[in-house]
Amino acid sequence: MPMTMSETLLARKSGKAAVAPGDLVTARPDVIMSNDITTAMSAIIVKEYAIERLADPDKLYVVMSHFVPAKDIASARMAKTCREFVQTFGVTHYFEAGQGGIEHALLPDEGYVVPGDLVLGADSHSCTYGGVNTFAVGIGSTDLAAAWVTGELWLRVPESIQVVFRGIPKNPWVSAKDLVLFLINQMGDDGALYQALEYQGEAIAALSVEGRLTMANMAIEAGAKNAIFPCDAKTLAYEEKRAKRSVDPVEPDRAARYGRTYEWDVTELEPLVSFPHLPSNTRPVSQAMRERIKIDQVFIGSCTNAKIEDLRIAAKILKGKHLAPGTRGVAIPASHNIWLNALEEGIIEVLVRAGFSIAEGTCGPCLGGYMGVIGAGERMLSTSNRNFHGRTGDPKGETYLCSPAIAAASAVTGYITDPREVAGDDVGLCQFS
Numbered sequence: 223m224p225m226t227m228s229e230t231l232l233a234r235k236s237g238k239a240a241v242a243p244g245d246l247v248t249a250r251p252d253v254i255m256s257n258d259i260t261t262a263m264s265a266i267i268v269k270e271y272a273i274e275r276l277a278d279p280d281k282l283y284v285v286m287s288h289f290v291p292a293k294d295i296a297s298a299r300m301a302k303t304c305r306e307f308v309q310t311f312g313v314t315h316y317f318e319a320g321q322g323g324i325e326h327a328l329l330p331d332e333g334y335v336v337p338g339d340l341v342l343g344a345d346s347h348s349c350t351y352g353g354v355n356t357f358a359v360g361i362g363s364t365d366l367a368a369a370w371v372t373g374e375l376w377l378r379v380p381e382s383i384q385v386v387f388r389g390i391p392k393n394p395w396v397s398a399k400d401l402v403l404f405l406i407n408q409m410g411d412d413g414a415l416y417q418a419l420e421y422q423g424e425a426i427a428a429l430s431v432e433g434r435l436t437m438a439n440m441a442i443e444a445g446a447k448n449a450i451f452p453c454d455a456k457t458l459a460y461e462e463k464r465a466k467r468s469v470d471p472v473e474p475d476r477a478a479r480y481g482r483t484y485e486w487d488v489t490e491l492e493p494l495v496s497f498p499h500l501p502s503n504t505r506p507v508s509q510a511m512r513e514r515i516k517i518d519q520v521f522i523g524s525c526t527n528a529k530i531e532d533l534r535i536a537a538k539i540l541k542g543k544h545l546a547p548g549t550r551g552v553a554i555p556a557s558h559n560i561w562l563n564a565l566e567e568g569i570i571e572v573l574v575r576a577g578f579s580i581a582e583g584t585c586g587p588c589l590g591g592y593m594g595v596i597g598a599g600e601r602m603l604s605t606s607n608r609n610f611h612g613r614t615g616d617p618k619g620e621t622y623l624c625s626p627a628i629a630a631a632s633a634v635t636g637y638i639t640d641p642r643e644v645a646g647d648d649v650g651l652c653q654f655s
Contacts, residue, residue, distance in 0.1 A: 224475035226382040227450045228418040231357040231472045235340040243381040243481070250374045252339040252467075253351075255283045255325055256366055258290060260344035262300040263363040265307035268370065276311050277373025283315040284308055285328060288585045290319035293592045323557025323583025326350040326525035330435055331557055333464030337453040337471040342369050346442050347525055347607065353435035354461070355453035355471050357418075360442065380447040381481040382418040387425035389489035390654050395641040396491050397535070397653050398433030399527060399605070399625035401425065402440045403494045407504035408484070415445035417481065420474065425488050426451065428654040431460040432531040439526045440607050443501040495638055496623035498609055507628055510638040515622070518600040520545075520633040522578070522626055523554035524588040527605035530555075530563050531653065532626040537564075537572040539630035539645045544577050546636030551578035552594035554586045576633070589613065596621070603638060605629050 223240040225233065233240055236247035256264065261284050276282070284304060289297035301319075308316045315334065322328050326347050329335045337355035341348060344366040351358035361375070369375045387401060406413075419441050426434070434451045441449035451457075453471030461469055493507040522528065522536050533555060545551050553573045555561040561583060564570050573580060579594070587594035588606040590613055596602045598618035609621035622638065631644040 224477035224479065226418065226474050226478045226480065227355070227420055227452070227472045228357055228382050228448060229379060230474070231338065231340060232377065232379055234472070235357075241379045243379050245379040246376055247379060248374050248376050249340055251281065251342045251369065253283055253329070253335055253341045254281050254366070254369050255285065255329065255341065255348065256344040257284075257288055257325055258286045258301055258304050259288050260363055260366060261307060262303040264344065264367040264370065265303050267364065267367040268307070273371055276370045279312050280314050281373070282313045282370065283325070283329060283334060284313055285317045285322050285325035286319045287322065287324045287583070288589065289591055290584050320582050321558055323555075323560065324525045324528070324585055326439060327529055327556030327560060327583070330354050331464065331529065331559060333461065333466045336461055336465045336467050337457060337469040342366070342375060347439050349441045349446065349448050350435055350439040350525060352441070352448050352450040353431065353438035355451060355457055357448055357450060359448050378416075380416055380418040382420050382478070383414055384480040384483040385419050385421050386483065386485040387421070387423040388485060388487040390425055390428055391488050391491050393492050394647050394652055395493050395625075395627045396488075397493075397625045397627060398429055398436040400491060400494045401488060402437040403496055403501065403504045403623065404486070404488070404491060406440065406444045406502045408486070409444045411443065411500055411502045412445040414441070416447050419444070419446045419449040420480070421449065421451050425654065427454065430531060430653045430655070431456055432529045433653040435529070436526055440501065443607060493625060493628055493640060495628065496609055498620040498622065501607065501609060501623060507624075507638065507640045511640055515638045516601065517549055517603045517632055517636060517638060519550040519552065519594065519596060519602045520629050521552045521587055521594055521602055521604040521606065522629050523552065523556065523586055524604070524606035525556060525585070526607045527626050528554060528556035528560070530560050532605065533560070533564050533569050534567070536626040536630040537569040539627060539641060540576040540633065541572050543634045543644075545633050549633060549636045551576065551633050552581070552587065553578040554581045554593065555583055557583045603629055603632050
């Protein structure tokens with residue numbers, strides 16, 4: 223029976239010859255990821271049931287990312303619970319504050335997830351790992367505890383949606399973020415509910431791996447169960463320097479059946495901005511410029527857009543420039559290694575001289591945690607993935623979503639701005655090649 227990439231991977235991990243949409247399978251994951259919030263919640267469940275051993279502690283990846291360093295007594299208590307759990311059960315892959323970063327940047331960048339993996343992640347943006355040809359899905363704390371203890375989890379095979387992006391964007395500042403914001407706008411916030419997005423087309427083939435990770439990261443904003451990209455020469459080159467295990471890619475069968483197919487030509491696409499209070503509320507940056515929307519704070523960070531490629535693009539625009547009067551800047555490289563790379567490349571100095579506050583890899587204001595939450599009546603322009611009411615601070619504040627290029631350009635002007643207005647067309651760092 224012909225299968226899609228998602229179906230092929232789930233069949234493989236559940237020991238079946240074939241699966242179809244709607245089937246319930248019991249699958250064995252390669253990676254079980256959790257962060258400081260979700261680990262603590264599941265650790266309490268394990269303790270309540272007096273569990274003495276886990277199925278395979280080596281498959282666990284515990285990353286301290288959301289409230290680190292601890293911002294208050296409650297977050298310190300939560301972190302302590304995580305540390306005690308890791309020590310009790312001998313978890314080998316533990317990433318402490320200041321040594322890891324945000325899980326969805328850390329794990330791909332350091333080769334802990336590889337093509338062909340089944341990844342269970344106790345965070346809604348675990349779909350990110352599909353950017354490197356994995357089936358990666360977010361789970362809750364009860365399922366996390368069950369996977370820890372049994373080493374497996376039941377999953378319903380999702381129907382797959384084929385997404386084809388034709389052409390290569392002519393605008394040099396169009397990025398992966400713009401492609402995925404366009405998709406969410408076209409499909410709607412629940413347009414892919416419990417379905418798998420499988421990406422194809424010229425734009426996808428030309429897109430960098432870091433760009434693919436950005437797109438996969440925001441699949442959940444269209445309601446998708448997961449997103450998955452083909453494994454090609456770019457993927458293999460990316461993994462050659464990183465992979466800590468052998469890769470075992472999947473590809474769709476020629477006659478694979480899709481529930482729907484979307485096909486868009488993105489040749490003329492321009493940079494986009496998501497207006498409050500939904501990622502799907504997307505408009506061209508040219509329209510935002512006409513409205514002259516003043517920005518109180520610019521945030522360059524999150525698991526979506528704080529990889530080294532993103533920071534290079536922002537630094538290219540910001541070099542030799544400064545934040546506009548009345549505009550604050552917060553920049554948080556997504557992992558410890560990305561922070562070090564940015565330091566070595568001079569990017570940290572560019573950001574600091576531009577007036578940005580810099581922090582070690584953490585989620586920061588993306589989830590309204592700390593390190594830059596906004597107040598009532600304030601507007602933030604963010605490279606993150608969600609702009610719901612109250613997501614990044616006071617419910618009376620507003621958050622706009624955009625690419626690192628728009629964020630950097632807007633930081634200089636104080637208003638939402640097309641990157642060409644600040645840096646012209648000389649990009650040199652296009653995500654498509």
